[in-house]
Amino acid sequence: MTGLVYSFGRGSMTNHWIDIRNADVVLANGANVAENHPIAFKYITEAIERGGTLIHVDPRFTRTSAKAQLYAPLRSGTDVAFYGGLINYILENRLFHEEYVRNYTNASFIVHPDFHFSDGYFSGWDPLNKTYDLTSWEWVNEREEPIDLDDPAEVFRYVREDGTPFFELPKKKYALKDPTLQDPRCVFQQLKKHYSRYDPEMVSKITGMPKEIFLEVAKAYASTGRPGKAGTILYAMGHTQHSNGSQIIRAVAITQLLLGNIGIAGGGVNALRGEANVQGSTDMALLYNNVPGYLAAPYAEHDPTLAAWLEEVIRPTGFNQNRPKFIVSLLKAWWGDKATFSNDYLYEYLPKYDRDRACSHLALFDEMARGGIKGMFLWGQNPVVTTPNSVAGRKAMERLEWLVVSDLWETESAAFWKAPGADPTKISTEVFLLPAAASFEKEGSVSNSGRWIQWRWKAVDPPGDAKSDLWILDRLGKALMSEIKKGGRFAGPILDLTWDYSEGNEEPDVAKVALEINGFTVADEKPLTNFLGLMADGSTACGNWIYSGYFSKEDKPPAEQPTGSRKSVDGPGLGSYLDWSFAWPVNRRILYNRCSADLEGKPFDDEHWVVRWDGAKWATRDVPDFGAKTAKTQEPIPPEVSGKTPFIMLPEGMGRLFVHGWRLTEGPFPEHYEPVESPVKNLLSSVQYDPLAKIFYSPTLGKPDEFPYVMTTIRVAEHWQGGTMSRNLPWLVEAMPEMFVELSEQLAAEKGIRSGDVVVVWNKRGEIEAKAMVTSRLKPFKVNGSVVHEVAAPWHWGFAGAASGASINDLTPSVGDANTDIPEYKAFLVNLKRKGA
């Protein structure tokens, strides 16, 4: 997600599920769509039947590979090498979409003269402190201009409204460019130089993908660079769960920008989210470094005041000029009338985080292990099974004073104190298990990967004492309020909250919550049509600006709200289905869709056109992601205007081949590094692994002489995440009853293992036993002349439930992505043997 936000401006799937059918080539990489997103496969099937090609890149031949026209094996953790090779192939063979690259990306920007790259490091590396000085990771600005509030077209004129908090206006910057793309210092030439090292031989040596297969894949995929062709890249955890996960996504973004595949139907970078509502959870900032709507959370050191925070998040140009509106409206939504101009809208109430004490999953468990965390709430999460290095994770939980688990079953996490190896007599954690309602037993919205916010109605009442999450949270909020009234430090943030969702012990009014999220005008509580109505002067309140518009009809029930809309007519005929639910932002289905047409507004693809300038106005088959009409007079805005800045969320308005500044910690271009635990040396530089990877429990890391095999964790169609939801359903247990380890016929022969044997798999972090599944679907890799064996194990099993088994996460490392802290679940080292051998 991080890789996307800094490339395009938003951190989400650019297109949507149905749109996959418009692709000419679908590249699924790091995603096992058939097994983990079976419904999505319908649209891939449609694309294939329309004559399209599915390419599947994966270490294992899976149910997805079975459906692919082209399967390419790749050693886990070498994705940047693969994309680097693809980028090089596209550039060397001039297969990029030239017009698009020139006009819609920052290819022409001139990079800082000191920017360079050598032996694995970009300029500015400080080996002592292991940090980068970022001065040279910039492009050169031709000029800077102050913002002119007297210009009637200037968006920032809103700061003149009474009640708008004070903040310093930034300067507008204009990049120095070379439109011919010839200047050796321009982004395009720098990109070319950087990836020239990724030639097909090198790619094959690193990834283990045979060179001919790589070339076949490259040829097929690069064919989508022709104007009028569309290629989509689908990824999931196979890309994100690496120590350089964000950079892998960046490499995907660069590939797609070069081929002109962003903003078009059938294109995009499509992140297939791992759970039904995980999109919703990140939208609502269940991420430690965000507040709702992907606004960077303030951190204590840098943002002591509201002005400081606003100055940090606003941009001089582009849509993020409006961020103060979203922030003030958010504070108004939370603290209502108490939040005023004179108290900085109660910014002081907002929790701030410490940069050096990140609150990611890895960091929290680390802190827990050191006794720094007293209690934990788990909502539908089962970290005893899913936390990396879970042996240590369970130990850490023993230090909790209390634990609340809200779930449908007694999960492994609720039962952690009786886990194998735990001594209940020595664990004093008090555990509360709250029976939770399942999705069919409660009402509310669920947001899918394609950003559709779909309302769901309750089908049946929850059994027994089970309650909806909203009911539980509401009760918790009220209890905290009455408790802190009795005396407590800094009670304001809790006592002053607007918290009026229920009366007595009733189920809270979910529509009230939805209205708050949608936003309303403070004076009359009328819902806002969309976020264009938000103000920074305290006159509007909005719980999440990106959702604004999803619940916008005054006094209407959910079924009559945009989020409840269920009209399955595809009016515009592109698969947009604009009257089926509501997609954020403003019901737009394909992001950055200005890029689907050239500077004059002529679509690149006549069949799958999204927007078209007909000479006088725009014809659209989706909600335009650019200024198509003036807000006040509804006059059409000609294409020349929007063509200058098609990526409206970025201040410079251009898709970023080169990402500048602090945004991604390891550098402006993705570079291949080996996983933190890898059996081989990095062939491209002397920097073995991502120099900024987050490493916890480093003594538990292992070396290949002791642990020679690459292990990757996988998922199967029959089970769900930590298994709570599927290992307790008898039919699903029967469909896939037992924990197993997949290994190749070659490794099995070497080790004297047959299918069905119990194998012991271990590393310094733990040891597990599982049944061996010997299969031809997994093959040894030829890496730089030697054989590397990769094995795989699903991560659904745990010690409780109707089907129990070992948890592979007992062996995964506490290593996190350099930018997001996502654990490196997908590539680490183990040893294994037949039990008793």
Next chain:
Amino acid sequence: MADKAILFDASRCIGCKGCQVSCKRWNMLPASIGTGTWQDLPEEQRAFTASYQNPSDLRADTMLLVTFNELQGDDGSLSLLMGRKSCMHCTDAACVLACPTGAASKQPDGTVRIDHERCIGCRYCNWACPFGIPKWDEAANTSCMCWMCADRTAEGQKPACVSACPTGALDYGERPAMLTLAKARISKAEAAGRPLSLYGEKEMGGLHVLHLLQAKPSAYGLPDNPKVPDTVTAWQSVVKPVGAAIGALTFLGLGLSYLANVGYSKKQAQQAVLGPEDTGAPPATAEEEKAGHD
């Protein structure tokens, strides 16, 4: 009433088992673990299949099974073929021919059904079926198989498996329409250089579960040339009319003695009609079967 059929398009199937689970859910068929746990099952019921195919075969409580067929070409190329195993609802149904009591019978819509009230648990259908479909429920002493969700189709609904499929690999409708659909898919796929073949148009007089396949039937574990075993045909013409006159119980013994009479040892008699997974032997080709008679 026009004949009905299910069309299973293997090229669209992703092996998600949605159909398999939906069949059990709709038909209220318990899972092997019942309300207990997998670990509590006796060892022999927990045999590891070493495949994504689970359970390993149809059972009385599993009337539809998604099969997983891993193949490796000589050039090292891999394929994983996902197939469907369930009653084919043959026009010339071996089970109907073999059934001594009329429990297995043809329905007006061309499907086949086993009436559990009339089934005496003789298992002749289990042995007769060239696809190895009917399975014996020991406790209820009856044979079980897919009945094409007659309760749903009577209400104008599609069978449970068809409704569950996320990718459109299953369709249901009038048989001629399904044949037309299948042929249209074949032409389209061929035009794209991705051959598909139709299985079930003529086999066994015409199946009511049509298959579109990407490899030869045997690659999916299906018989390339299914036919009613000769023993069943002979049985039908000679013994069955007599059998219908005498009681069902005597009939079981009579049947086996008939086979013995025409020159089979009991073991041979069983092998001639048993499905390959029951004998552990490779499927008999037509030639081999003939050789057996000579």
